[in-house]
Amino acid sequence: MLVIGSDHGGYELKKSILELLRKRGVNCADFGTDGSDSVDYPDYAAKVASAVSSGEAELGILICGTGIGMSISANKFPGVRAALVHDDFTAQMAREHNNANILVMGGRVLTPDQGKRLVEIWYDAKYEGGRHQKRLDKISVIEQRVINH
Numbered sequence: 001m002l003v004i005g006s007d008h009g010g011y012e013l014k015k016s017i018l019e020l021l022r023k024r025g026v027n028c029a030d031f032g033t034d035g036s037d038s039v040d041y042p043d044y045a046a047k048v049a050s051a052v053s054s055g056e057a058e059l060g061i062l063i064c065g066t067g068i069g070m071s072i073s074a075n076k077f078p079g080v081r082a083a084l085v086h087d088d089f090t091a092q093m094a095r096e097h098n099n100a101n102i103l104v105m106g107g108r109v110l111t112p113d114q115g116k117r118l119v120e121i122w123y124d125a126k127y128e129g130g131r132h133q134k135r136l137d138k139i140s141v142i143e144q145r146v147i148n149h
């Protein structure tokens with residue numbers, strides 16, 4: 001299952017992404033926001049990131065104005081690898097090298113077509129494992145060290 005959330009700055013792009021995901025038959029849940037009224041991005045980052053962190057969802061997508069606040073917030077959650085992407089290359093690498101389980105984008109940075117394209121690239125890409133796994137393991141070690149501090 002894939003969960004998606006945005007603040008007001010990402011609301012319009014979220015609508016386009018949901019349309020794409022539903023067209024592709026992806027099992028997804030929309031965690032809001034549900035309109036263009038101003039809200040606080042950490043609230044929506046927490047909903048999506050805690051679902052991914054707990055294993056309730058396999059993947060997540062977060063969108064705010066720039067994507068910066070969402071990525072900072074989501075990466076506080078254990079096991080979350082949230083990647084802010086801007087172009088085809090970063091979307092592909094986010095999955096192939098970083099095995100990013102949350103894709104983050106800026107609704108005020110990308111056009112709807114660009115955003116949909118980045119979602120398709122990330123969603124369809126495959127994690128390469130191998131040498132990259134050693135690096136993800138090191139991230140987990142850092143995470144455990146911080147949790148136990």
Ligand code: RB5
Pocket residue numbers: 007008009010041064065066067068069070
């Ligand atoms: C909201 O105005 C804006 O700050 C937010 O969407 C995001 O860009 C924060 O990183």
